[in-house]
Amino acid sequence: xxxxxxxxxxxxxxxxxxxxxxxxxxxxxxxxxxxxxxxxxxxxxxxxxxxxxxxxxxxxxxxxxxxxxxxxxxxxxxxxxxxxxxxxxxxxxxxxxxxxxxxxxxxxxxxxxxxxxxxxxxxxxxxxxxxxxxxxxxxxxxxxxxxxxxxxxxxxxxxxxxxxxxxxxxxxxxxxxxxxxxxxxxxxxxxxxxxxxxxxxxxxxxxxxxxxxxxxxxxxxxxxxxxxxxxxxxxxxxxxxxxxxxxxxxxxxxxxxxxxxxxxxxxxxxxxxxxxxxxxxxxxxxxxxxxxxxxxxxxxxxxxxxxxxxxxxxxxxxxxxxxxxxxxxxxxxxxxxxxxxxxxxxxxxxxxxxxxxxxxxxxxxxxxxxxxxxxxxxxxxxxxxxxxxxxxxxxxxxxxxxxxxxxxxxxxxxxxxxxxxxxxx
Numbered sequence: 001x002x003x004x005x006x007x008x009x010x011x012x013x014x015x016x017x018x019x020x021x022x023x024x025x026x027x028x029x030x031x032x033x034x035x036x037x038x039x040x041x042x043x044x045x046x047x048x049x050x051x052x053x054x055x056x057x058x059x060x061x062x063x064x065x066x067x068x069x070x071x072x073x074x075x076x077x078x079x080x081x082x083x084x085x086x087x088x089x090x091x092x093x094x095x096x097x098x099x100x101x102x103x104x105x106x107x108x109x110x111x112x113x114x115x116x117x118x119x120x121x122x123x124x125x126x127x128x129x130x131x132x133x134x135x136x137x138x139x140x141x142x143x144x145x146x147x148x149x150x151x152x153x154x155x156x157x158x159x160x161x162x163x164x165x166x167x168x169x170x171x172x173x174x175x176x177x178x179x180x181x182x183x184x185x186x187x188x189x190x191x192x193x194x195x196x197x198x199x200x201x202x203x204x205x206x207x208x209x210x211x212x213x214x215x216x217x218x219x220x221x222x223x224x225x226x227x228x229x230x231x232x233x234x235x236x237x238x239x240x241x242x243x244x245x246x247x248x249x250x251x252x253x254x255x256x257x258x259x260x261x262x263x264x265x266x267x268x269x270x271x272x273x274x275x276x277x278x279x280x281x282x283x284x285x286x287x288x289x290x291x292x293x294x295x296x297x298x299x300x301x302x303x304x305x306x307x308x309x310x311x312x313x314x315x316x317x318x319x320x321x322x323x324x325x326x327x328x329x330x331x332x333x334x335x336x337x338x339x340x341x342x343x344x345x346x347x348x349x350x351x352x353x354x355x356x357x358x359x360x361x362x363x364x365x366x367x368x369x370x371x372x373x374x375x376x377x378x379x380x381x382x383x384x385x386x387x388x389x390x391x392x393x394x395x396x397x398x399x400x401x402x403x404x405x406x407x408x409x410x411x412x413x414x415x416x417x418x419x420x421x422x423x424x425x
Contacts, residue, residue, distance in 0.1 A: 009249065009332045010054025011321075014238045014298050019137060020089065020116050022060035023049055023321045024108075025125040025193050028101030032144050033125055034219050035193040039096055039104070040064075040377070044344060044384040047375035048321060050083045052329035059083055060115065063093045064377035064384070069351045077355060078373055079364040089115050096379075122298065124320035125193070142295045146319040150190045150222055155290035160282070160314050162186075162305075163225040171217035180204060181223045186315075190220035194323075198316075200226060227313050231275060231306035234265055236328045239288060239297040246288040248280045250328040254303065255341055255413075264342040264413045265324040267331055267388070271339075275306050282312060291319075299325060326374040327388050335364075336372055340388030341397070343371075345411020347383045354383055357407045362387065370400055385409070 011021065023046050025035045037045070047065035064070070066088060074080040092111050098104040109129050112121070116135045125147060126132070126140040133140060145151050152161055165181035168174040187210045189197025197219075201207040214221055232254035238247040252265030253273075283302070301322035305313045323342055330336060347358060362371035375386040389404070391397035401417045 008054075009329055010052055011049060011299055011329075012054030012056035014240050015057055015122065016120075016137070016241050017056045018117075018120060019057040020060060020121045021049055021053065021057055022046065022112070022116075022121070022123045024060065024123055026127055027104050027108075029218060030105075030128075032128065032148070032219065033191050033193070034189045034197045034217060035125075036196040037194050040379060040384055041344065043096075043377045043379075044375050044386045045323075047377060048323075048326045048386060050088075051080060051374050052326050053083050053087070055084070055087070058087045058089055060089045060091060060112070062091050062095065062377070064096075064379055065375065066090055067378040070376050070378050070383075073351065073354060073359070074373070074376055077359045078362055080373060091115075125191070138296060138298070143319060144191070146291070146294065146296050146300075147317055148191050148220075149188055149316060150220055152314065152317060155287060155294060156314050157286055160287075160312055162227055162313050162315060165223040165225065168221045170219065171214040171221060174221045175211045175215035180207060182225070183207065184226040185223050186226050187214070188222050188224070189214065189217065190222060192219075227305045227307055227315070229305040230308050231273060231304075233273075233276075233279070233304045233306070234322065234324055235279065235283065235302045235304055236299070236322070236325060237283065237288060237302060238299050239292055241297045246284060246292070248283060249299075250332055251276060252324045252328065252342075265327070266339065266341045267324070267327055268339040269331060269337050275310060275312070278310070279304060279306075279312060287314070301325065326386075327372070330372070330374070336388075336390075338390045339392065340372055340390050341413065342386075343389050343411055343413045344384075344386045345409055345414060347385055347407075347409050348381060349383070349408060350381060353408075358383075358385075358409070361404075361407075370404065389413075 024042065026033055027035060043062040043064045046061045049059045053059050074082055095104060095107060098107060109127050109132060113131055118134050120137060121135040122137050126136060126143055128140055150167060165185060184200060184202040187199040187201060199210040201210055234252045234254055236249040236251060238249050252267050255264045255266050296319055299321055301318040302314060303316035305315055327342060347354060362369055362373050370390055372388040373385060377384040389400060391400055397417060401414050405414055405418065
């Protein structure tokens with residue numbers, strides 16, 4: 001890839017022309033994946049590629065993301081540059097009416113079989129389906145293995161992995177085991193979405209709660225050493241399909257609460273972290289070549305912890321778009337120059353309500369905007385919104401979040417910021 005600063009970086013740089021991309025996941029629990037994200041949130045997630053996909057690929061989304069009011073709000077009022085309509089492929093409109101997750105997965109698999117093409121399809125966490133297999137651009141087994149935390153040693157040298165304590169084939173085996181690993185420890189479902197399968201246990205009581213909560217899961221579970229981190233980073237990597245040089249596109253700092261639970265990502269364009277240079281060298285020389293040899297390419301995220309002695313630990317692989325990919329691309333393309341924290345939530349009200357309350361604080365061409373919107377969906381009288389909250393220091397963040405809440409915006413990150421007395425930014 002060119003080093004020309006004037007160029008625009010997109011997902012299209014890393015995939016063959018006419019790739020069909022779906023930022024989607026199987027619902028509920030399958031034999032290889034655990035996902036508790038509700039469908040209304042999945043609809044916003046699938047719309048994130050619109051702002052960074054480029055013009056050489058197609059994107060699969062839900063109907064709620066292409067509602068005419070949504071397109072009008074984004075393009076005419078918020079001045080967001082979106083993927084053209086002819087590059088968008090829409091899933092069936094009745095998916096949200098199917099309450100059973102297994103049934104919904106079956107309907108989605110059938111739909112994807114009809115709307116995708118042989119050898120062109122990328123799904124964030126693919127279904128294992130005999131009929132769909134020929135449609136995938138990358139073998140589904142490769143993508144699934146790359147996203148399996150237990151299999152990190154396939155491509156990560158042992159010195160960059162936290163010490164592993166236990167591995168279990170399922171939640172039943174985990175719950176039946178009477179061994180307590182050194183505390184604090186981290187309990188992880190081997191492959192999951194949005195932090196659903198991760199528990200940090202500081203006490204025996206918390207460890208027992210994790211055992212109880214995960215006891216019925218059919219997916220693999222592991223425990224490993226808890227790393228006391230001074231840096232908690234999400235590194236965005238890109239491996240071009242055409243054997244071009246692997247790229248470190250950017251990074252976010254992971255935003256956690258006092259217990260270490262992930263709440264979102266922070267980008268601070270002005271902040272320089274010296275350890276990034278060392279991480280970049282390790283990724284380019286020791287890790288990404290292994291990933292390419294295993295047959296994977298495209299856009300992905302790697303979560304990394306750095307302790308007080310500058311030891312580097314790769315804790316979670318996300319070989320797909322992540323919650324912060326859109327923001328990292330926008331920052332790479334110099335579309336904002338202020339600190340922001342990722343936010344996903346809801347706004348209840350009509351289009352006119354949205355124009356009155358949200359638009360004035362979220363216009364792309366307004367340097368005083370409080371929000372950087374990357375995705376929007378509509379369901380009845382409610383809008384789902386994925387945005388970055390601009391802030392300048394912790395006090396300013398509290399003030400801004402209070403104001404957003406007063407306008408009727410709701411979301412987990414907002415609630416955690418407003419109710420926590422101890423946040424790590």
